[in-house]
Amino acid sequence: MENKKMNLLLFSGDYDKALASLIIANAAREMEIEVTIFCAFWGLLLLRDPGKASQEDKSLYEQAFSSLTPREAEELPLSKMNLGGIGKKMLLEMMKEEKAPKLSDLLSGARKKEVNFYACQLSVEIMGFKKEELFPEVQIMDVKEYLKNALESDLQLFI
Amino acid sequence: MENKKMNLLLFSGDYDKALASLIIANAAREMEIEVTIFCAFWGLLLLRDPGKASQEDKSLYEQAFSSLTPREAEELPLSKMNLGGIGKKMLLEMMKEEKAPKLSDLLSGARKKEVNFYACQLSVEIMGFKKEELFPEVQIMDVKEYLKNALESDLQLFI
């Protein structure tokens, strides 16, 4: 599977969908597949570097958005049966029983395995995030560059 | 990127996902990529021509469905944090601050740039929409034609 490329467009900011993305991404890296994850819209929340949140140079709306949305991977809600956090807690317990890694572990793994994380430029601008608020290795990418990358890939998913 | 083809299956009727689809579609057209958007299920709502809604020849269920669902692109709700419209209003303000086009502008742009919009035949039949209620250039396409088109494309996404 060397020389193969996978491109994921992570649109979702849900815990379970981010989990799926990173499980696929990590498995692909272990098979030596080159992996790009283009985080757009809610998917951008996965890339927030905990503790680097800043309200500087933000409009009131951007400040509100920054405060109201999850500040790091583990805070993301479930897409279904979240039930104010109870459903998610239940899922996390079930994962622990199986010794399955949680989202933040999978994220660290993906970063170590050199998954290429990109933040969608337009999303960054609209949501008002600064590059400094995201993980240091994250690059900003526009939609056309995304399309070029996706077209050069062997497997593309919208998650 | 000439001679490349992209096929999007737009299943979602959410404002933010439709936004993502059309941003990708417009960027692709600017790169001379041929773009097909097959609107199925809730995605069909994007294709309703405002002011062309009609209750003629519809069953009671179809009439109710037609009245209860968004009548045009700008009425679509957010997939997350819609909060009865407050979240969406906040997003629209944030988009305005960045001078980012809203959904209806992107839709006009895509139509001018000759994105090929298709309505899923089965969805049209079940929801009871008439061809006259959709934008005039929209063609009806069945699932097998969708599959043929998708298989001939270089990039396919389910949104």
Added chain:
Amino acid sequence: MENKKMNLLLFSGDYDKALASLIIANAAREMEIEVTIFCAFWGLLLLRDPGKASQEDKSLYEQAFSSLTPREAEELPLSKMNLGGIGKKMLLEMMKEEKAPKLSDLLSGARKKEVNFYACQLSVEIMGFKKEELFPEVQIMDVKEYLKNALESDLQLFI
């Protein structure tokens, strides 16, 4: 379209998205396309064999999860406008008016047409499902096998 392959990753446990998957899968089989559906996370619920549910050898969390989630295809909720079941009932009536098959019929059809259904190994382990609780022909597949299959396919969608 012979010798063509399609790979669907069904992540969703929503009635409407499962409907879309199976409509596409059945149409593809009629065109002699080889079809694989890899059911992960909520998508696993589609594969539960009604009447085969068992609480044996399950942790308390797994027992709760097994009881709280839909036991068969027809019990899945809509992704939108479910309205405690009213929206879904309305959709089912609209489908009946058009003599469109419901989800359980499409599922039977797909099984007869030899769509290859796989259950994601990690999801099965975390949710605590036993192989015996799923349809007998369902095979367990890990993420790497999924990736291999997807990379060998001509069309891949994440639903």
